[in-house]
Amino acid sequence: MRYLLLMIVVAAGVFLAGLWQHWEGWPWRDVPRRYNPFAPLHVDDPPSLLTRIKRERIAHDPKACRATLEQARRAGEVAYRAVGSPSIGQCQLHHAVRIRSTSVDFNHSFLASCPLAVAWLRFERHQLQPAARDLFDAPVRHVIHYGSFACRNIYHRKDARRSAHATAEALDIAAFRLADGTSVSVQKNWAKHSDDDRRSRFLHRIHEGACQEFSTVLGPGYNAAHANHFHLGVDGFSVCR
Template sequence: MSSTLSRIIKWLLFLAVVAGAVLTRPWEYIPPEWHPLEPLAIEHPMTLVTKWKLGRIKDDPQQCLAVLEAAPEGAIDYLALEDYTPVAGCPLTNVVRVSNTGVRFSSTFTITCPLAVAWVMFERQQLQPLAQQHLGSALIQVDHFGSFACRNIYHREGARRSQHATAGAFDVAAFRFENGQQVSVLSHWADDEAPAKSAFLKETHDAACGYFGTVLGPDYNQPHENHFHFDTSGFGFCR
């Protein structure tokens, strides 16, 4: 077979493949959570592509707000805020004020829009199922230590700024359930007398690692013995 004929056959095969792709349009059958060109949605299961999209909305405030605006009814009650500087040296950008999500909070708080998206996805896809699995009841309230704090990490002079300085972190201390049960990170993380509560906390911590860039808990260090720290920095630091 001549080299010219061989090249012609290769081109014909290539054109056949292209024509087949155009006619069958296989990209239309890719689930949206796996499709890199589909916008992120609260209801998308967490995949590598979903997590990549979560990272991208950090740099696209309008797209992030669009995700919240399209959230299912009752998923989040929030107010989008203009960029502002509440404390000198700690400007806030791309933030929202959260009143409640599918649960109540011990107080309202301000967090970055991407962190709000990650929280709502985590709450709906992991927290509520884990609540039913381990406590046999719906989660109705989250007690927290806040989000924004203009400070360095561990309040150390000369240290780098904490993620809290940009409202990019959220500290969760306890959970309250519809059947009256309460679960505290401080009291129940390693409570052998309440194995269901301990299991709920540990599985909550592990599940959060798929939604937040950094997750810290009691096993990390003493300052985190009474809360979970969730933030969107990094990519999978889970301790």
């Protein structure tokens, strides 16, 4: 009797699975892109538990990464030029791009590995601009950075490992100018001067948000070397300080 019941349950399971296949096809096919672990990371998809997994996937799949970036370019979210994989000094870039502008413009265009470019676009879209709109009711228009590519070791020390900047996998950002004229600087505004200090709240909020899109986020709370900028990196070391 027990075996008969078991067989009926198994047969019913096989039958239902067949129906599912017939009607729905492969279960992931109709899952919205943001919840589908097999769909590539997209700039527009809101951050989720899958973001990190998908970020690691595009880091190892240059073609998928370029497709994501190309999609963002077609949507008018970024202007860039592909620079390929040049050797500069002792350093080798892989499928790098030069970012000219995004939803913001920059003090200088900058070199970026493809995963850094995608992480920056996602950060802007899901963290930077929403924080600016919430706190100041105005978008960020201009970002001042201290550079992304530098062929050097960390802290310029001979015995240290290569910096993420040596492969254009990190961007140092220092200040922001908003559409309403507000200026926010990491150096001047990180420390809170009152409970209602919007500039400080803005910086703390985007620092925390950056940790969802970049693997390495270092700011003034980390050490004196970062008192005037946020280091935003995608080189795989998971740090948020």
